[in-house]
Each structure stands twice: as C-alpha cells, then as structure tokens.
Amino acid sequence: MGFQEKSAWACLLGIALVFTVYFAIVFRSPTAFVGLFVLAVIVQVILLAVFHTVNAIMSHSIRKTGDAPPRDELDRMIELRAAKISGVILGMVVISWCIIAMFGAPVQEIALAKALDGAELSTTQFAIPLANVLLAVHMLFAGFVMANLVYYGSIVVSYRKLANG
Amino acid sequence: MGKVIIKNCIRELRFKKGEMTQQALADRVGITRQTVIALEKNKYYPSLELAFRIAQIFTLPLEEVFQYEGETE
Structure with missing residues (x-):
C-alpha cells in the first residue's frame, strides 16, 4: 500500500470516527455543539498528526530521501x-438542503400560527426556534x-x- | 466508441536493462512504484510526457515501448 493511499485511509477513518460521535451528540442536543466542535477538530488534527508521523517513519521513501513521495x-x-464525485455529492446536499429549508420554514410558520390559536402571524413576527435552526445547520455540515x-x-x-484488478 | 487498448513492454525492458527494479524506474522518471505496477499491468495509460520519459530511460523510440492495439468492441 502506497503512501498516498495510507494517507487517504487515515483521513477517511479519522473523519468517520470523530464525526460519527460528533453528530450522534449534536443531533440529539443541537445547542451542545460549541465546545464539542472545537474538541472534534482538535481530536481530528491529533489523530491525523499521529498517523502521518507513523506513516512517515515507516515509509521506505521518506527514510531514504527525507521527503514525502x-x-x-x-x-x-x-x-x-x-x-469530482464528492463535488457532485456536496452540490446535491446543498440543493436538497435549500429546497427543504425553503419549504420547511413556511410549514414551521403555519405550525406556529396554529399553536397560537390561529392568530394572524406576519413574517416579521415569525421566528424559528434556535434548536431547529441549529439542527438545520448541523445537517448542512453533516452533508459537507x-x-x-x-x-x-x-x-x-x-x-x-x-x-486488486 | 470502445476502450482504447495500449500495451507496453516495460517489464521486459526493465529486466533487459540490468534487472532494473520497479522502484528504480519510478525514481528515475519521477513517479511512484504503484504507478509503475499499474502501467505494467496495463491498468493505467500514461500521459504522453510520462510515456516519452519512460522511453528515454530505455533509449528506445516510444512505439517500441508502447503499442497501440486498437479499441475494444
């Protein structure tokens, strides 16, 4: 297995491990992300630094030349x-998110108006609960x-x- | 339009050139050993620039290293 492939494996497993835990927590409590996000980034950086150091030490090419292949x-x-593939996926996620947000916000407004006994609710009065907004942002970040x-x-x-052929 | 088939004899040429290793060839043309393996197995067709560099290592014309075999149906 080559150096570049090992690096890709490290990034793949590192991101999967750290952000599975991160999203498992923030999707349950959307407001508890501030410290958690910083922690996730730090753990991610440490994991990748450790892996790349080990990869570099074990790489024949780096031992020989001192540089990464x-x-x-x-x-x-x-x-x-x-x-190209991930760009398409990201584009689809963003477009889907926009469509859901555009249709989701009016649905929330109607629900809120009903909750307020059918009172007339102008768009300036309408406010989406913070937890829902954060959940939507977490979903967009999950897409990224x-x-x-x-x-x-x-x-x-x-x-x-x-x-393998 | 089918898939283009280009064969090469890099492996044979390496052995003729003093049993040159894949890593030695990779180092001389500035690619990784993994790419040499992919080339020898015909899983990757090199750019024109890389093809010329490989041919230059063996001091042979390009068409003696790489052979165009047509297209698949």
Whole structure:
C-alpha cells in the first residue's frame, strides 16, 4: 500500500470516527455543539498528526530521501476523480438542503400560527426556534462531512481497484 | 466508441536493462512504484510526457515501448 493511499485511509477513518460521535451528540442536543466542535477538530488534527508521523517513519521513501513521495500523475488523476464525485455529492446536499429549508420554514410558520390559536402571524413576527435552526445547520455540515468521506472513500476505492484488478 | 487498448513492454525492458527494479524506474522518471505496477499491468495509460520519459530511460523510440492495439468492441 502506497503512501498516498495510507494517507487517504487515515483521513477517511479519522473523519468517520470523530464525526460519527460528533453528530450522534449534536443531533440529539443541537445547542451542545460549541465546545464539542472545537474538541472534534482538535481530536481530528491529533489523530491525523499521529498517523502521518507513523506513516512517515515507516515509509521506505521518506527514510531514504527525507521527503514525502511525490504525487505523480496517477495520484492526481485519482484525486481529481474523487473531487469530482464528492463535488457532485456536496452540490446535491446543498440543493436538497435549500429546497427543504425553503419549504420547511413556511410549514414551521403555519405550525406556529396554529399553536397560537390561529392568530394572524406576519413574517416579521415569525421566528424559528434556535434548536431547529441549529439542527438545520448541523445537517448542512453533516452533508459537507459526508462529501469529504466520499472524497477519501473514492481515493481508497481507486487505489484498491488498481491493486486488486 | 470502445476502450482504447495500449500495451507496453516495460517489464521486459526493465529486466533487459540490468534487472532494473520497479522502484528504480519510478525514481528515475519521477513517479511512484504503484504507478509503475499499474502501467505494467496495463491498468493505467500514461500521459504522453510520462510515456516519452519512460522511453528515454530505455533509449528506445516510444512505439517500441508502447503499442497501440486498437479499441475494444
């Protein structure tokens, strides 16, 4: 397994591990994200730093030359293909999120008006509860994380296909 | 339009050139060993630039290293 593939595996597993726990918590309590987000980023950085250090120490090429092996045209092609796939996924997530938000907000407004005994509710009075807004933001962020997982997953799949035929 | 088939004889040429290792060839042309393996298994077709660099290592014309075999149906 090459250096670039190992790096992709590390990113894939690191993101999956850290952000599965992160989203499991914030989807239950959407307001409890501030400290948790910082912690998730720190854990992610530490995990990747440890892995890349171990990867570098164990890499024959780095031991020999002192530098990481260069990314060649095949590596770049694999990365471009992965970026294209994850870009499509991210685009679909953002568009879906926009459509859901555009239709979801009026539904919430109607629900709120009903809760207030059918009182006339102008758009200026309408307010979405903070927890719902944060949940929507977490969903959008989850889409971004998912696109990243797809990116590294595609890289890993491409290298595996090359190795196994 | 089918898939283009390009064969190469990098593996044979490496052995003819003093049993050059895949890593040695990779180092000389500036690619990874993984790419040399993919090239030898015909799983990856190189860019024109890389193809010329490989041919230059073996001091052979391009068409003696890479052969166009047509397209699949």
